Amino acid sequence: MINPLKLQEAIRHAEVETPVFLGEGAWHHAWKVRKDGSDWVLRIPKEIAYGQPVPFDEAALKAEYGGTQLYYAAVNQAVKGAAPMHYSFYVTEELTYTRESFVGTAIDLAELKHEAAFQVGQNIGEIYRKTEKIPHGLSGYGFLAWSKEDGLRGSIEGDAQQGLKEESEEQLADYGTLCRDFPEFRSEAVEKAIHWAAELRQQRFTIPLLTNQDASPENILMNGTQVCLIDPYPILYYPRGMAGNFMNLYETYFVSLAATERYRKHRFDVHEAKMKAIAEGFLTGYSDGIPEIVREVRGEQVLQVLESAFSHLQLLEGELSKEAEIRFGTKEDIAGRLQLFLKELERLAAINQQI
Incomplete structure (x- = not known):
């Protein structure tokens, strides 16, 4: 205290x-x-x-x-x-x-009905979509930085499109590393989905917009029927990427971490159906009925799951810090979670073939 x-x-x-x-x-x-x-x-x-x-x-x-x-x-x-x-x-x-x-007060997953969960997600999706249209007035891109000379700005200078291209190339290399260390990750459908997502973001990205990397349940409050977002992690980025991040968090990531010391109290595994309802609602509100946006978000979700898997692979390579143990559990937990990410990549690859 x-x-x-x-x-x-x-x-x-x-x-x-x-x-x-x-x-x-x-x-x-x-x-x-x-x-x-x-x-x-x-x-x-x-x-x-x-x-x-x-x-x-x-x-x-x-x-x-x-x-x-x-x-x-x-x-x-x-x-x-x-x-x-x-x-x-x-x-x-x-x-x-x-x-x-x-x-307001934080949403209570135990008390939240399935229909209400979908509505909460839809409201958040609409907030994300509409906030992206507000000019941010900052230079640079990426996570925010501050200095006495420049004040608030994006932490990365230079060509944001080139930066996104380089990031995509790193993600393709990460997939190769995963396949080398865990051959079961090699899948023609998954590889095709990753390449497709990387190409799609290069076609769609124009300029970095202000969006949020952290809308976890503990940061979603209700004020009557009004959804309120607090404690964000702002970033100047390709906005579909953070929409894909939201989908990964609520459909996969949070539930996979439910037993860790960091998230145990939330019991995300018990409320998995409601978490997925929030994700479904988010995609509905964010896409506003435009199929192209759904495809772009699902493509970014593939890349987010890929990076979740690769970050877990990196955790297996060295000694775990106390922070890592609190957030991710033991190495046995981390290795087991890799298999879950593999199944999720396969699921998303199948979805992307249909949309």
């Missing part, structure tokens, strides 16, 4: 009162507080995360918090009320916190 003196200093500096502990994520503790007669959320970064001390990093914190501020503003411009309307942050080595308006 956080040092009580640090909490009191943050409360004083943020000019809030009556803190009630909400819980903790991977990197922050959160309190519900009051300010000017309204409910807010105060977040303070952890000093220890995944079993390791977290050193102060001004640039990283301002990139994270500045990116969140930018993303919230874009979301609210696209769909008013779909993110906290007010957000600010303070970053020094002595005291760091964020303050945002309270927008």
